[in-house]
Amino acid sequence: MKKYNFNAGPSILPAEVIAQTAQACQEFNGIGLSLMEISHRSKDFQPVMDEAQALLKELLDVPVGYSVVFLGGGASLQFCMIPFNYLEKKAAYLNTGTWAKKALKEAKLFGEVVEVASSADKNYTFIPKDYSVPADVDYFHFTSNNTIYGTEIRKDFDLPVPVIADMSSDILSRPVDVSKYAVIYGGAQKNLSMAGLTFVIIKDDTLGKVSRAIPTMLDYRTHIDKGSMFNTPPVVPIYSALMNLRWVKAQGGVKEMERRALERAAILYDEIDRNKLFRGTVETEDRSVMNICFVMNDEYKDLEADFMAFATARGMVGIKGHRSVGGFRASCYNAMSREGVEALVACMKEFEAQH
Ligand SMILES: *Cc1c(COP(=O)(O)O)cnc(C)c1O
DSSP: OOOEEOOSSSOOOOHHHHHHHHHHHHOSTTSSSOGGGSOTTSTTTHHHHHHHHHHHHHHTTOOTTEEEEEESSHHHHHHHHHHHHHOSSEEEEEEOSHHHHHHHHHHTTTSEEEEEEEOGGGTTOSOOOSOOOOTTOSOEEEESEETTTTEEOOSOOOOSSOEEEEOTTTTTSSOOOGGGOSEEEEETTTTTSSSSOEEEEEEGGGSSOOOSOOOGGGOHHHHHHTTTOSSOOOHHHHHHHHHHHHHHHHHTHHHHHHHHHHHHHHHHHHHHHHOTTEEESSOGGGBOSSEEEEEEOGGGGGGHHHHHHHHHHTTEESOBOOTTTOSEEEEOOTTOOHHHHHHHHHHHHHHHHTO
16 A cells, blocks of 8 residues: 655655665665765765755755754754854744744753743644844744644744744745845754754854854854864765755755645645544644644544544554644655645545545
């Protein structure tokens, strides 16, 4: 049976990206060795690093004066690296969910943190809009896509302070005006590559402004200066990122990724709104096009386990909602086909017809 992978992360990748990465692990570049057993400084691997950085810059139209680095440690390590490198006195954070809150918690270890707004009192079902960012903060941090709750900020902020964004789960799903950011970062395992890799896009001249000493490995300048080769980088995830970046480019780039994301989301949200059994969990205007959350309507609540079994039997994988929301979550990253979403919608219709 064909499986449709709606996992939230690690998540779906194009079949050819998986095949190419598997091949490189068997034998890389026809050199008679695996990618896993050669030096990251070899003449065979260096071009992989160079092209991956260049292609991420090209696809996101990253202006001059910015660097792309590939690190380990996940987005979670960035929650502390950001304040380590940027927080001198005070920072502003927008609290839109679990990941935003975790980032905010780490920042408090380094200085004063202003929570400019929060949607916690409504279980993060909306994006706060009525707030202001103090002019004297070192930076403003937000999470563009709330993977767990299914809300998304699909715009770039115009602010007089440096803007820093966690784009773990919507990077490469739409064009972004990178010039409006000091830093964009994320774990690769949602929409860029396999697990084990973190990308950070940094405006070079925003660094070096804090007075504290920064441990070498946690200082962005170390990794920029050494081209992400200060220590051994995660070579296989970087290779799979490169294969995926080439795939995105061949498909038509981030504009085409956005067109497909909007199309998939429209198909699924239309069905959620139409189907008598289901309802969406977040404010319509703040709906994520990446992580689509829905629950059974109250009068059909006891059908939840039945629908899960019904959909699973038809090849749907990973649609169980996060425990803090319940119900269902269909994560529709770049590699999810329209056909996959249509298969899920067909399940919803068929199940409705039976009840
Ligand atoms: C998954 C996720 C994280 C955590 O990423 P790790 O790489 O596991 O640390 C952080 N932020 C967002 C928005 C995420 O979706």
